[in-house]
Amino acid sequence: QKEVEQNSGPLSVPEGAIASLNCTYSDRGSQSFFWYRQYSGKSPELIMFIYSNGDKEDGRFTAQLNKASQYVSLLIRDSQPSDSATYLCAVNMDTGRRALTFGSGTRLQVQP
């Protein structure tokens, strides 16, 4: 069973701090990695995607990928209360089926 693992949280950080969200995946052949944000009862919203080892920055968000360790993370700088949500890690594990395998998500709480 190919899996994507995330700590369910909640991860609580004070406003203005850096939030670090982590994700590991089981399929060494995975090529594409996505971070989605989901507010309660709403649909997943794409934040970032990363395909190559290293860091990718977009505003306050940085995605980090280490394929050797099968590890992808999302850093949120200057966290705001509006960042409070569940963050879903998704991995394209089966390019033939073009399916995304999702982790169960990490709930982030940013305290004012």
Added chain:
Amino acid sequence: EAQVTQNPRYLITVTGKKLTVTCSQNMNHEYMSWYRQDPGLGLRQIYYSMNVEVTDKGDVPEGYKVSRKEKRNFPLILESPSPNQTSLYFCASADRGLSNQPQHFGDGTRLSIL
């Protein structure tokens, strides 16, 4: 506005009564997919479609049917719904190769099967 539209947004129905959840996208995407989301289990793929008339099973296809007669529409059919299909359902679409294109999600359909 680029969007994926699902209907209905909410539905309460009874066991065995056939229902269809519609999904339509206006982005001319080739790839469409259905997911269900359950607490603690995350999003799981039900069915997907690479293009018109091309559909295939995902991880949890039992009890569901789909069709793709037009590029923009991808309805999800529950022929004989059961209580274990009570869930939050999302339709998603993506352009051509998923490996370098993210999926765009609809607003979701909350189904309750009594």
